[in-house]
Amino acid sequence: MNWFFDIIRSSIGKKMMMAVTGLSFCIFLTGHLIGNLTIYKGKDAFNTYAEKLHSLGPLLTAAEIGLLLFAVVHVLSGTLLFIGNFYARPQRYVIKKSAGGRTVGSRTMPYTGFFVLLFVVFHLINFHFVDKTQQTIYLIVSNAFADPVYVFVYIAAMIIVAVHVSHGFWSAFQTVGANHPKYMPIVRGTAICFSLAIGVGFGFLPIYIFYMQ
């Protein structure tokens, strides 16, 4: 197994882990968004969706453990890469300008990543680790978003997630070697569309719930 650890410990190996786990989170976000959109169909549709999801039982637990494991890998390798990159240039330039390659997403990747981590913890405390025996999930969600502070925090968080994904999505393709001059513009375009869909899709839910009450 030495060969395996040599590979994943290398700079490219760590990046591969970022890419694979990151792309998995993109798939998760898609599923999460599709599920959440049932809110627009009303209280019952959303509660039924939640019940169906929870009826999966061990399958859901396995998925949750998988996501947690991926999150640990993503955060750990991201942190190691960030520290490595920080030390790779001990003396900074007095003046450094971009040649046009960097984007808002790529520039802020480690910082948006850190905020996303904080948000995920906050989000799980809000909606996951709560007593669901006494109240339906719709009630929990609508109570939370009755508070404008929560609405603001969630919208801000979704903008940060969208910025993170706008670079992460296409970057993952490049890292796993899926770069072709013919298809790369499509991948980069998809990254923008996907991050917009995530940002707008999730971001409008708190506003909708706030005004529905």
Added chain:
Amino acid sequence: MSESKDKKAINLTLKVWRQIGPDVKGSLETYHAGDISTDMSFLEMLDVVNEGLIIEGKEPIAFDHDCREGICGMCGAMVNGRAHGPEKGTTLCQLHMRHFSDNDTIVIEPWKSRAFKIIKDLAVDRSALDLIIQAGGYISANAGGAPDGNAIPFPQESAEKAMDAAACIGCGACVASCPNASAMLFVGAKVSHFALLPQGRPEAVKRVLAMVKKMDECGFGNCTNETECEAECPKEISITNIARLNREYLKAGFL
């Protein structure tokens, strides 16, 4: 010889990184570069400034240079925060003063990265790139009789791609311009150059593993796909070569 009417000369203020040795603290010093012909190259402008400094009995600015034709990869500095200056696909020696205006202030700094040590002023030790080449950037072909031309059928398109990668002159601008000081474009170009050619395939696995290992050991940063390297490369080498390096590394590591 009559003097051309449109002959232009400009006056500049230079802020140049001066550092007397590798482990000494450096800083920006201000110099005046007067009456600089816009036909001069950036290095010729530095020559003029150095002549002035020598006459004044001061230490001239040390900078790397060799062919001054844009093909050797020896020159290079950060000009106003851009590797090899603001022009696209240009080495510092091919950057001409016509791209600057009268009374401009130009900040000149050396490549900065943990893997590149500053020798003096703008001169930088880039032997880390040589160490990567020594690790595997070659073909250990046994020299026999010269093979027949076209003995190995090989598509022109792949030959062109290999040639595009081989255009790398190893100047280090990719490392200098990368926000993470990563050498992935350099290694990507060198690995691609061989990986695309039939002569390079037999040692492809060994090569990519050894070169990436050496790159990590040398203290370069990690690529985060900022694509600044591609934008600053004087030979305009594409990041598709980095993707190919990633593919080659995956193949070599897991297959």
